[in-house]
Every structure is written in C-alpha cells, then in structure tokens.
Amino acid sequence: MSALPSLFQRLSRPLHARGRLLLRHWKQRSRQSWRPALLGLSLVALGLSAGAYAVAAVVVSFAPDPARLPVQEVTAEVRALPFVSPFATASAPDMPRSANPPDSGGAGYRFNLYRSELSRPQDTAEGLLYRLGIHDPQAAVFLKRDILTHRHLLGRTGRLLSAEASERNTLLRLTARWSPSDDGSFERLIIERAGDGFSSHMEKAMLTASLRMASGVIESSLFASTDQAGIPDAVAVQLAEIFSADIDFHSDLRQGDRYAVVYEMLEGDGEPLRAGRVLSAEFINAGKAYQAVWFTEPNADLPAPVVAGQPTQTTGRSGYYNLDGQSLKRAYLASPLAFSRVTSGFRMRLHPILKTWRAHLGVDYAAPIGTPVRAVGDGVVEFAGEQGGYGKVVILRHRNGHQTLYAHLSRILVRHGQRIAQGQTLAASGATGWATGPHLHYEFRINGQHQNPLLIVRRSESAPPVSAANRPAFDHIAQQARLQLVSAQLLASR
Incomplete structure (x- = not known):
C-alpha cells in the first residue's frame, strides 16, 4: 500500500502542470471577460475528477475476487408453529345447538352467516330462501308444510327476517319479527334446525322505543x-x-x-x-x-x-x-282520511255524470278502494246503508245540530245508533252509487245546511289547555x- 502515494503523485502531476499554465494565462488576461476564466476552472475540476476515478479504479483492482472466496454450506431444520383455528372447536362445551352439524363435512369449527330481509306478499318457500342466499331443499320442504309459517310468514308483507346459515348456505335458524297491535309487544316466529329436521314455534316479547x-x-x-x-x-x-x-x-x-x-x-x-x-x-x-x-x-x-x-x-x-x-285538538278532524288529495272542492262544478253545472255540496278525496274512513268528531250513527246516488253511506249526528256524511263506501263497519269516537274507523272507501271512480265524498251540515268542510275545522273550538296543576x-x-x-x-x- 506504500506505493499508492507515489502512484497518485505520478497520475496527478500532469494535472497540476495544466492548472499552473491556466493560472498564468488567467493572470495575463485578468482585464478581459470572466467567462473564459470560469471555463478554465471547469476544465481543471473535470481533470481532477478524472484523476480520482482513475485512482479508485486502481484501488478496486486490488480487492479479492469473490469467485475465488471459499463457500461453506450450512443446513438447519426449521419447525413450523402449530396452527390454531380462530373458530370454535367441536369440543367446546358452550357450542350453541349441534357442535358438528351434518352439513359441516366433519370440520372442527363452524362459520355461520347472517342475513336480513323483509318479507313480501308474493314470497314462496323457495323464493324466500333464495333472497336470503340460502340453498336448502330440506328447509324449503319444511316451510311449505309448516302451519305456523303459512299462517304468519308466507304471503305477509313487511315482516323483518333474520337468517342464520352454515358455511354451505344451509339454514340453521330463521326468525321473523312483527308488531301486530299497539299494546307495546311484538311477536317472533322462530324456525330452527332440530337434529335431522326443523321445528317452529311462536314467542311474544315487549317492544323498546x-x-x-x-x-x-x-x-x-x-x-x-x-x-x-x-x-x-x-x-x-x-x-x-x-x-x-x-x-x-x-x-x-x-x-x-x-x-x-x-x-x-x-x-x-x-x-x-x-x-x-x-x-x-x-x-x-x-x-x-x-x-x-x-x-x-x-x-x-x-x-x-x-x-x-x-x-x-x-x-x-x-x-x-x-x-x-x-291544546291543538279541535272538535273536528281536518279530514276523514288520514292523508289524501282533494279532487273536487266545495263549489260549482260540471257534474261528471249529469253533465250540468251544479253546486258540489261537499269535498271529494282521492282514495283507493278499501282506504279506512274515520269519524271527524264524536257522534252517533244516524244512518248506515245505501241511499240513491250516494251508494253506501254513513251519516253521523254530532252535538249542536251538526252532521257529517261519508258516501260511495265499499264497506260499512258501524250500525244505526252506535256511539262513535273521534278518529274511529267507520267504513272503507269505494266507488258505489254515482261515482266515476274510487273516492270518498264528504259533507258537513249545520241544522241541515251544507257548509264547507275545509273551513269547519278551523272554526271549531279547541280542547282545554294544560291544567295549572300539571303546568x-x-x-x-x-x-x-x-x-x-x-x-x-x-x-x-x-
């Protein structure tokens, strides 16, 4: 390695000589432009870099050849860690239902799938399972034959379904929930695998809000x-x-x-x-x-x-x-229907059947056949039956000489003399009598004189305010x- 300094000196000597010549030349032309001088300095730097590269090449040439180094082979045994399944094993004591169901292929774990849907009126057993992503002919046969399923699920609409399926998409458990009344409860229909078949039962529980x-x-x-x-x-x-x-x-x-x-x-x-x-x-x-x-x-x-x-x-x-x-409660409701569209108001109009201009002494509401019709106020049934062009009609008598009439009904649900509360369902809308289509004709009379029903509710008196004790x-x-x-x-x- 002692020869390296002398080698470096021999290689760099011509470069130093060139540098001295350039410096002397710069001194002679010091009053001229700076650009040639900068060019010269750049050449000096380029020469020094080339010299350094040459020295590095010489140094590298002294390194040992990797191909001539000795090679030693080392062999060692590596043991794999034991596999621990993230799923429950078949031997777990708290395994729900059968720990190793017949469709699991003898596997030591279960991988259950959960899906939710809403029932539809056109659902069949196969169609319902298909929408839940379940392929299980045995379950479909049970749903077809089960009395509870036919009574509470198939053909019903809007019931909340939750299904539990195996990893092979066979049914393990199907639950249907719905709330049929306003008593604060709901019902469950539960269908689940039991041994080699299925069973079903009903339950009742309380709603939460x-x-x-x-x-x-x-x-x-x-x-x-x-x-x-x-x-x-x-x-x-x-x-x-x-x-x-x-x-x-x-x-x-x-x-x-x-x-x-x-x-x-x-x-x-x-x-x-x-x-x-x-x-x-x-x-x-x-x-x-x-x-x-x-x-x-x-x-x-x-x-x-x-x-x-x-x-x-x-x-x-x-x-x-x-x-x-x-209080926002008035003596009369604004409409005998929960919500609908007025198709003909209290005014003169061209009669759709008689084709003459006549006063329309009530209000017509668009309503499909079967829409519930409710009493706008407390009263007593004065008439319930058929009456000429009105078709099936109900007339209620209220206090202070007030009457309300509900016409073109498809079904009457009250009888003569029956006491009725505000909001109680009287009948179902229809198209009986002189009707060109399904709708409800509604009239309001005071001492036998027709009044605009849409104005009556705003003029009617309100219920008492909150009492002082409960304020x-x-x-x-x-x-x-x-x-x-x-x-x-x-x-x-x-």
Whole structure:
C-alpha cells in the first residue's frame, strides 16, 4: 500500500502542470471577460475528477475476487408453529345447538352467516330462501308444510327476517319479527334446525322505543320531502294530522317550507319494526312557525305516564299542545282520511255524470278502494246503508245540530245508533252509487245546511289547555322539546 502515494503523485502531476499554465494565462488576461476564466476552472475540476476515478479504479483492482472466496454450506431444520383455528372447536362445551352439524363435512369449527330481509306478499318457500342466499331443499320442504309459517310468514308483507346459515348456505335458524297491535309487544316466529329436521314455534316479547330526529324542506309535497329525508310514512301522516287545524296540506304548502320532527322508533330485539308516536314537531309554513309536543296529564290512578325506553301510552288526558300549553285538538278532524288529495272542492262544478253545472255540496278525496274512513268528531250513527246516488253511506249526528256524511263506501263497519269516537274507523272507501271512480265524498251540515268542510275545522273550538296543576311538568317537557327540535333542524342544514 506504500506505493499508492507515489502512484497518485505520478497520475496527478500532469494535472497540476495544466492548472499552473491556466493560472498564468488567467493572470495575463485578468482585464478581459470572466467567462473564459470560469471555463478554465471547469476544465481543471473535470481533470481532477478524472484523476480520482482513475485512482479508485486502481484501488478496486486490488480487492479479492469473490469467485475465488471459499463457500461453506450450512443446513438447519426449521419447525413450523402449530396452527390454531380462530373458530370454535367441536369440543367446546358452550357450542350453541349441534357442535358438528351434518352439513359441516366433519370440520372442527363452524362459520355461520347472517342475513336480513323483509318479507313480501308474493314470497314462496323457495323464493324466500333464495333472497336470503340460502340453498336448502330440506328447509324449503319444511316451510311449505309448516302451519305456523303459512299462517304468519308466507304471503305477509313487511315482516323483518333474520337468517342464520352454515358455511354451505344451509339454514340453521330463521326468525321473523312483527308488531301486530299497539299494546307495546311484538311477536317472533322462530324456525330452527332440530337434529335431522326443523321445528317452529311462536314467542311474544315487549317492544323498546328509541328516539329519532329528522327534518326536511318542502320542494313539491310533504310525502316527497319525507321520503327524501328517510322519514316513515306513518310519521308523515301524523305530522299532517297534528298541524291540520292550522295548515291545509292540500293547498297551503309552499316551496321552501321547513319542518323538524322527533319521534319514536319501536324495536324488537334491537331491530326497528315500525315507527311510533311523534313526540314533538315544528312546521314553518310561509314564514310562520307552528310547534307541537305530546303531553299526557298524570292522574291519581296513573301518576307516571312516561317510561324511558318504552313506547308512550295514553294513560290520562293526552294530546298535542303548542309550547305555550294550548291544546291543538279541535272538535273536528281536518279530514276523514288520514292523508289524501282533494279532487273536487266545495263549489260549482260540471257534474261528471249529469253533465250540468251544479253546486258540489261537499269535498271529494282521492282514495283507493278499501282506504279506512274515520269519524271527524264524536257522534252517533244516524244512518248506515245505501241511499240513491250516494251508494253506501254513513251519516253521523254530532252535538249542536251538526252532521257529517261519508258516501260511495265499499264497506260499512258501524250500525244505526252506535256511539262513535273521534278518529274511529267507520267504513272503507269505494266507488258505489254515482261515482266515476274510487273516492270518498264528504259533507258537513249545520241544522241541515251544507257548509264547507275545509273551513269547519278551523272554526271549531279547541280542547282545554294544560291544567295549572300539571303546568310544571309540561314546562319541563316543552323545554326538552325546544332543544330537540333545534338539534333536528340542524340535520337539514348540513
């Protein structure tokens, strides 16, 4: 390695000589342009780099040749770690149902699949299983023959289904849930594998209630807006009914109207089954705000009307009030249908059958055959039967000489002399008598004189306000409703 310095000196000597010549040349032309000088310095640097590369090449040439190095082979045994299955083994003592089902192929674990669906009226046994992603001819045969399945599932609509299937997509358990009544309960139909076959049984359990908040803006109609906001139709119907005394939802809605609603969602086993009661709501129509809150006045027999997590019940004098405690309930409902479209109002018109201009002494509502028709107020059935051009008709007698008439019905559900409560179903709409299509004809008479039914509800008297004894309890609920409605309105502004 001692020869390296002398070798470097010999290689770099010509470069140093060139550098001295360039420096002397630069001194002679110092008054000239700087650019030639810079060019010279660049050449010097290039020469030094070339010299360094040459030295490196010489140094590398002294390294040993890798091909001539000795090679030693080392062999060692590596043992694989034992495989631990993430699934439950067949020997686990807490394995649900059969630990090693006949369709598992003798595997030591289970890999179950879970799927949910809603039943449809056209469902067959095979079609239902197909929509659940299950291929199980044995299960299909059982569903065809099972009495409970035919009675409560096949041909029914909107029932919540949850299925548990094996890794081979064969049925292990099928559960259908629905809430048939307003008693706060729901029913389960359970179909499950039992040995080499299947069994079914019914169960009944209590619903739980969770709170939902939503809001929206009117662009065309109330139902179009609530559909876009994901609000159930049952809530939209309640919303229209609550404010029907102040807002005509057939003609008063304006583009840009806003609303917010807080309502219950009734659940079974943690799954939403249907919408419950609207607890509070706000509707801004043409710039004017209307609020409502549900309140039940406690009484001595039932002092606790509201239980957290359970559906609200009508235990005392219940109803909707504005946030100042004034009742929103009127002597008459705005419409004998829960929600519909007015097709002919109280005015002169060309009669669709007689083809003459005549006064239309009532209001016609568009309604498919079979739509429930309800009493707009408390009363007594004065007539129930057929009457000329009215077809099947019901006439109610109310106090103060008031009468209401419901015509063109397909089915009558009350009898002469029967006492009727406001909101009670009287009949089903139809197309009997002089009717060009299915609809409901509705009239309101005072001492035998026809009146515009759409104006009667706004002129009718309200129910009493919240009593002084229950005002503190109401004020507490009203304050909660204010905060919830503010939060709900923020959902539409995001």
